[in-house]
Amino acid sequence: MQEHGDGSAEAGDELFQAVEEGGGDTVFANRELLNIDHVPDEARIVGRDEHIRDLANEVGPAVTGSPPNSVILYGKTGSGKSLVANHVMERARTESQRRSNRLATVTVDCAQAKGEADAVQTIATGINPPGSGVDIPTRGISTNEYYNRLWEILDREYDAALITLDEVDRLDDDNVLMLLSRAREAGKVDVPIGIISISNKVNFREQMTERVKSSLGHNEFIFDPYDGEQLRQILENRRDAFCDDVLDAGVIPKTAALAAQRHGDARKAIRLLRHAGDYAKNNGLDEVTEDHLERAQEQAEVERLKELIAGLPPHSKYVLYALANLTANTGPEEDWFRTTVIYDVYQKVCEAEGADDLTTDSIRGLLSELAFLEVTESNQEHGGMGKGTYKEHRLLWEPSVVFKMDPDPAQVDVER
Numbered sequence: 001m002q003e004h005g006d007g008s009a010e011a012g013d014e015l016f017q018a019v020e021e022g023g024g025d026t027v028f029a030n031r032e033l034l035n036i037d038h039v040p041d042e043a044r045i046v047g048r049d050e051h052i053r054d055l056a057n058e059v060g061p062a063v064t065g066s067p068p069n070s071v072i073l074y075g076k077t078g079s080g081k082s083l084v085a086n087h088v089m090e091r092a093r094t095e096s097q098r099r100s101n102r103l104a105t106v107t108v109d110c111a112q113a114k115g116e117a118d119a120v121q122t123i124a125t126g127i128n129p130p131g132s133g134v135d136i137p138t139r140g141i142s143t144n145e146y147y148n149r150l151w152e153i154l155d156r157e158y159d160a161a162l163i164t165l166d167e168v169d170r171l172d173d174d175n176v177l178m179l180l181s182r183a184r185e186a187g188k189v190d191v192p193i194g195i196i197s198i199s200n201k202v203n204f205r206e207q208m209t210e211r212v213k214s215s216l217g218h219n220e221f222i223f224d225p226y227d228g229e230q231l232r233q234i235l236e237n238r239r240d241a242f243c244d245d246v247l248d249a250g251v252i253p254k255t256a257a258l259a260a261q262r263h264g265d266a267r268k269a270i271r272l273l274r275h276a277g278d279y280a281k282n283n284g285l286d287e288v289t290e291d292h293l294e295r296a297q298e299q300a301e302v303e304r305l306k307e308l309i310a311g312l313p314p315h316s317k318y319v320l321y322a323l324a325n326l327t328a329n330t331g332p333e334e335d336w337f338r339t340t341v342i343y344d345v346y347q348k349v350c351e352a353e354g355a356d357d358l359t360t361d362s363i364r365g366l367l368s369e370l371a372f373l374e375v376t377e378s379n380q381e382h383g384g385m386g387k388g389t390y391k392e393h394r395l396l397w398e399p400s401v402v403f404k405m406d407p408d409p410a411q412v413d414v415e416r
């Protein structure tokens with residue numbers, strides 16, 4: 001510790017004198033609790049006891065080194081699927097240790113994995129203990145070799161494995177699922193492997209090949225969106241993110257009610273509360289009121305939308321502007337638009353933005369990516385006798401939110 005002129009360390013260092021206890025924050029006591037990546041401890045997990053128990057029953061044998069069942073967890077985003085999977089894996093690992101067994105647990109975010117080799121590399125690296133003697137390079141070996149090294153680590157170091165594939169529908173194909181689920185049967189590895197697949201696409205199962213379906217079994221759990229009371233408890237359990245007396249009494253109930261009404265997504269509810277706190281903090285206020293919540297809500301949605309489309313080509317934003325222009329100029333019952341109608345407005349948007357337009361086919365591709373991300377939805381319509389089929393699309397977000405993604409988005413004439 002730095003000593004001062006009078007020789008005492010108690011006086012503190014004048015360099016940091018202006019820094020108050022708690023970092024000088026009068027709104028947040030522990031903002032970390034409202035971070036989306038924050039994993040709450042068991043006492044803060046609300047309303048998922050049954051899912052936790054059911055999942056533990058299926059994968060439980062792994063704690064003794066016996067074959068676990070594989071499971072698919074379905075549900076809309078923010079319904080606690082990853083949380084439950086991580087929580088159960090963590091407890092399984094501890095229990096396995098207590099019974100002197102070695103359980104490998106690892107999660108792969110398939111949305112981040114760049115193909116099969118990358119996914120297998122992530123799994124192998126995640127469970128490779130220091131000193132195993134097996135090297136997992138980031139490149140330079142074939143996909144097959146990654147699998148071989150994964151089997152080697154499992155056989156040498158573990159008695160069983162639980163592998164979670166988050167956003168499994170984002171994998172290019174089901175090779176990974178197939179090879180992992182069949183590895184023991186195919187004699188590649190001695191260790192039993194359980195796979196927890198997570199998806200927010202309820203039709204995901206239909207996309208899998210018959211072989212994978214039969215290897216994964218039929219254990220499926222559905223996660224329903226949270227209701228208002230559950231969301232209120234989830235938020236109440238994180239109240240200590242704020243300093244005492246900062247939150248007005250109505251803020252948590254109102255956040256929960258808004259979230260329940262719109263989506264039942266815990267992630268969005270937590271984020272909204274954080275934004276309201278940020279609003280108060282940035283404006284030098286030491287109180288968070290219901291009024292701040294309203295201001296924060298739109299900002300939170302704009303951020304989420306930007307995040308969702310961040311991975312898409314820039315023209316996807318112009319397609320969204322086209323849809324937002326069309327939606328803002330029609331009644332609630334007429335918000336489905338044919339691809340050709342969207343394309344006409346998209347061309348006007350491009351003109352206003354000073355960009356060259358892409359072909360109708362490219363726009364079709366962008367519309368299906370937007371539908372995949374649930375920013376829009378698409379329908380196949382039948383035009384009647386001899387008229388073939390055509391697609392219609394609908395914006396799932398408020399046009400006002402879409403228009404706030406940029407400071408000056410193109411608003412065009414949509415006369416039809």
Ligand SMILES: Nc1ncnc2c1ncn2[C@@H]1O[C@H](COP(=O)(O)OP(=O)(O)OP(=O)(O)O)[C@@H](O)[C@H]1O
Binds near residue numbers: 037044047199200
């Ligand atoms: N039951 C719950 N109790 C407390 N916090 C929760 C609960 N469910 C979700 N959360 C919180 O909400 C956020 C989103 O949860 P989680 O990632 O588990 O959702 P998900 O269903 O896996 O969503 P996605 O499909 O988008 O990945 C996390 O910060 C998590 O901590």
